Amino acid sequence: MIEATMIWNEPNNKSHWDPELDPDWSQFARMAMLAADAIGAKNPDLIRVLGGISPIDPHFITRMRDFGVLDHLDAVAVHGFPLDWNLWQIHEWPAKIDEIRAVTDLPVWVSEVGVSTFGAEEVQLWGLKRTAELLKGKVERCQWYSLYDLPRAWEATTRHREAEGSSYYRHYYMGLLREDGTPKPAFDEFVRHTPELGLVQWFHFEDPRLTDAVNWMKRLGVKSVRTGLSWADRFRPNALDWFDRQMRALEDFDVTVTFCFTPEHRGIGAHHTSPPFVPEEFAAFCSEMVERYAPRQTERPARGGSRSAVRPLALETSPTFGSR
Template structure:
């Protein structure tokens, strides 16, 4: 790189990036699982290790004979050759120098001959100034390292490949200058840099910033090899506190720094049962550096990259623009970019209120709701892109709050069954974090919590009658009015348990700490700004599938009954509770459409078929765990104490949602088709 020409730091121009991923011998299935998604993320590079010690271990040669061609045929591959076979090491450890220093160059030569057609660059050792990777106690002046790596680099360059010197960790300009004095920098084409600002490097301590450290590096390289490139061979951010938005921001920042390549560490979290390095097993930061979880669930970074690459990532990370003026007393809506949260926030914003939107944007599509709020209401929208599981990152959002609506949650029963610990952390711990943040703020702000009818369990004791298209309760009182708040709690499924725990904590904070709280146990809410999925938001999901002409899956026989409630009515209920919080402090209300909006799944599908204007393709599967045959909320307590009523009837509400989806998700195409059929 010519040092007189400024390096392009505009992130829009710096689109190329790579990932680091170590594959252990025998991980054939894991490799095949990860590689397509790494490619789908838009990555152009992949850095992986080619362990000398593992290669010479039983089965090692066969493993790398499969791995290197498999990776190199799909992506620009950078193999990192390190770790001495213990039998050849001076210390008996893989971090020790080989007894015969030339044997490392011989192995590099073997790798180039055997695999060289699959890559152009080859990295020589990893973190050579780190005791865990290079035992400098027996090589205090790095003479052994310089002779070993310098010889291997010279030979690789002679044979036509481009050697890369492994990055020091932590960065040490004195060590790098020593490599220049010893001649190593003169025979490499690039030098790696490792830096993890915000995870291990303190930004107020040892970390001086990208510009400072890379500037030092460039200055040293210019003394010994002006043509050598600067590569960030490892950078990343651990989400061990669930701050996925910060990881996404750090990725965008790393793309803009003055380096010729950037490799993000890593694509996938380390499984919790795998030791990272000796002595580091219990440091949680090591296990959460990936863009996806250890069981391959995308974090925000991976999801955004796979949705639209760097431009999509930049758009979302730039949504957070805190601008709350001194003395403002905002309404805080956690999960405020979600379906109900965004509609509620909009109602306050229309009245001139400042609203803090606290959301981690983990649900696909909800960033569109945040953008919609910002476009409509400008500076009165205050995004705080954080996760309720991370108390430290959310506390400031509640410091001046005059009211809090808590919607942020893991919302799917199916997800809770697959990941019960994550479900607990989001729903139970996240709720306690919100309550504690409000308590610490000391303003006694009301907290109104979105609970669920799932806290009543599967209602298996209710005798049901099966009629033509639905189930109805045999008990005439339940049939006439629905399920009341006096129904005993019976938590079922991890989701029901986590929401139930949160429900009870919210009520108890009114008793134990005199915080004005209330709970709304909701039935099925539907309406505009809902991005429904098969697991949650079934009314919108059915409509989306129907308007797309795609098949609809039904679990059970479709005769399950729910009292679906339009979101406009739900918003009015939440606002009514806030307006009367002094009178209803510590109380719980069931919230749903009530008996007048009680419909079976089959009835909803029949109405959707009319709206779509074509027959629906449906399929039936097994019942899901905890699924209720019947749930209709008895809303008489809400009506009696707060004067609230459900005003939108389900047929007109369904039509309203269909029109919104047609205009906002299908560019009006479905609505035009419906009009054409009417004219025909």
């Protein structure tokens, strides 16, 4: 069951939103408000969450507040990887949460936290234990990234890819399961923290791991799952067939679905991090997905205004959710 929608992923991270095309985030703010209102018009009971920020930056949240974005949302989210990518230490987690709570009264979700096994699998095991100590029961939602390692044959969804050096390759080692599906040492530790800890798993277009992933998550005792539906994937052949299979497979979980990724032919720049030419088109995609997978169950006034639907345009190749 879809219980929450997340608008974009790491909008303050240049790997997911182009700061050169939107240096003050005003275009993102407008798109986010349109999307939130479109979601609310289709189902006012869904929780609407600002895409998890990375880095954790209270100034970005303040910026969104000043634009009025937070008035359209029910929660904000943060992502943290202090043992892999961040310039702060793991014991600083409580202080990082307090920084965000100081600038908004909305609930704060940790919608991605994880530790790679890039250096050693024992590091992930220790990091999971310490993360659970610091965050479990301390925030409104906490979701571990991720279930699977990213297959080495796939590209991680970042702008600069191998030019990022070892930072790029850490994307491939974030799972509780290795690429071949065998559990790492942290797997058994994770069982001790469910259902309080949820999981994040991005699924590649027509991902062959989908059924196995559902079985593993049930074995782990997971209740809360975060995944994504890609606006760019909407233009692929048989996109809705794949979306249907993915959402049907996850229907036993409490799902947060992230709407993200600009189709190359609909962006100001020809890449998935670009602001769209017409932000109403992203809002229309969000509306279509909610109407299809999480329609309102009873008639009641929506909190946001409805937006007219925009039909998908010409087919283009597009990025997919293969990683964070």
